[in-house]
Amino acid sequence: MKxxxxxxxxxxxxxxxxxxxxxxxxxxxxxxxxVLTILGPNGAGKTVLLKTLLGIFPFEGKIEWKKGIKIGYxxxxxxxxxxxxxxxxxxxKLKTKNENEIKExxxxxxxxxxxxxxxxxxxxxxxxxxxLVAWALVGNPDVLLFDEPTTGIDISGEETIYQLLERLKxxxxxxxxxxxxxxSVVFKFSDxxxxxxxxxxxxxxxxxxxxxxxxxxxxxxxIKFYEHYHGH
Amino acid sequence: MVTNFFSILISGIFVGGAAGYLGSLxxxxxxxxxxxxxxxxxxxxxxxxxxxQKDISLGAFFFLFFGAILIWFxxxxxxLPTETIIAILxxxxxxxxxxxxxxxxxxxxxxxxISKIGKLDSLIIVxxxxxxxxxxxxxxxxxxxxxISEDLAMAEKIDLRKYQFLYLLSISAIVALGVKFVGGLxxxxxxxxxxxxxxxxxxxxxxxxxxxxxFGILCAIFGISLFQFTxxxxxxxxxxxxxxxxxxxxxxxx
Numbered sequence: 363m364k365x366x367x368x369x370x371x372x373x374x375x376x377x378x379x380x381x382x383x384x385x386x387x388x389x390x391x392x393x394x395x396x397v398l399t400i401l402g403p404n405g406a407g408k409t410v411l412l413k414t415l416l417g418i419f420p421f422e423g424k425i426e427w428k429k430g431i432k433i434g435y436x437x438x439x440x441x442x443x444x445x446x447x448x449x450x451x452x453x454x455k456l457k458t459k460n461e462n463e464i465k466e467x468x469x470x471x472x473x474x475x476x477x478x479x480x481x482x483x484x485x486x487x488x489x490x491x492x493x494l495v496a497w498a499l500v501g502n503p504d505v506l507l508f509d510e511p512t513t514g515i516d517i518s519g520e521e522t523i524y525q526l527l528e529r530l531k532x533x534x535x536x537x538x539x540x541x542x543x544x545x546s547v548v549f550k551f552s553d554x555x556x557x558x559x560x561x562x563x564x565x566x567x568x569x570x571x572x573x574x575x576x577x578x579x580x581x582x583x584x585i586k587f588y589e590h591y592h593g594h
Numbered sequence: 595m596v597t598n599f600f601s602i603l604i605s606g607i608f609v610g611g612a613a614g615y616l617g618s619l620x621x622x623x624x625x626x627x628x629x630x631x632x633x634x635x636x637x638x639x640x641x642x643x644x645x646x647q648k649d650i651s652l653g654a655f656f657f658l659f660f661g662a663i664l665i666w667f668x669x670x671x672x673x674l675p676t677e678t679i680i681a682i683l684x685x686x687x688x689x690x691x692x693x694x695x696x697x698x699x700x701x702x703x704x705x706x707x708i709s710k711i712g713k714l715d716s717l718i719i720v721x722x723x724x725x726x727x728x729x730x731x732x733x734x735x736x737x738x739x740x741x742i743s744e745d746l747a748m749a750e751k752i753d754l755r756k757y758q759f760l761y762l763l764s765i766s767a768i769v770a771l772g773v774k775f776v777g778g779l780x781x782x783x784x785x786x787x788x789x790x791x792x793x794x795x796x797x798x799x800x801x802x803x804x805x806x807x808x809f810g811i812l813c814a815i816f817g818i819s820l821f822q823f824t825x826x827x828x829x830x831x832x833x834x835x836x837x838x839x840x841x842x843x844x845x846x847x848x
Contacts, residue, residue, distance in 0.1 A: 413745070418745075435749040437749070448742075449797070
């Protein structure tokens, strides 16, 4: 089997926002077709990392995407405007004029064409997340950056968001970088994991890397704080 | 009764349409409320224009634009909430206006006076309204995306600053024209009412944009016609027509 090509190389990444160090000394590589999970507590800089990879935040160090790589992005909790008068079709047309492509990505995430006429505000949160995934797939990206997929199950018992990602990865040869604080995702779904709490705590293959010791180091401060708080 | 009724009506239709259209964009950005304090920022400009007998829209436009930049600057420097800064500038604007203007001029600045609009004015107004209309048309998709999610917009490499600047430019131009029609106190009604009515009747963006624009035009036609027949000031009549449309839209709300 041929070695998969490296599509992202990050070296000594440091991100400072408003003079506060958010990410320190992070280095890693992503190969085509891999699933990389970034695990860490709230405020650990996970979302900032994704946005930095997208080129939204300034940084020190090196971020090197393979030339011509296309990136799709599914942000965390897009403020959901319940009564915004916009149909799903119009939402997609903010990104592409190609109607066939819109139908195609919609089908990929398991929606019928008739869905296009629906109002964005009519969707359940699970459906909405799927629409955002479809939106990210417009333009046929090589990489999907996904911020905190929610694990909630749809009432209709459709495939979970992880089954969907698994399928997309196979069908579209997608590389996936996702952010989560959900441990089960790391073990079931990832090839590589980075435990991040501003600085990387551990990184490698999930089974070898995510040990109880590493976890207590990653979430340790939070637990201590919690006990302290209840001591009063 | 005025003799230049058609010049006024044509100008009103174009300003109303552009203002309504802009209003739909502002409503989706939850920004309609900002027109109100912004329009007050225009008042010292109106005052200066009246004193030097220049066109009040011209004075309004420069002060608005200057005011908007000042808001932005104070925000960066002080980190105070935007509302606070607007409130500060708002009272200063009014203070300056009241200091320099006579009672009649204050009335003109606050509720507008369209009786002086001639053919040439009308032509300029139509031209600027059309320009703003097409500018809004052009920035609409990007600004909609920005208002749905700044993150998505930035990931799409949309230059937020550029679009916010163009947006502010459109607002300044419309408020400046609106001040002439309905005055500095009522111009928010010119943008907010058509959009609010349109939203009651729309499930998608296409209908929303179209109705907003249409209602803006209808407000102007009703208001200016009523002004012609009753002789009451046009500004309040235009805004009240907008309110009537709003009430009707509530009855048919989807």
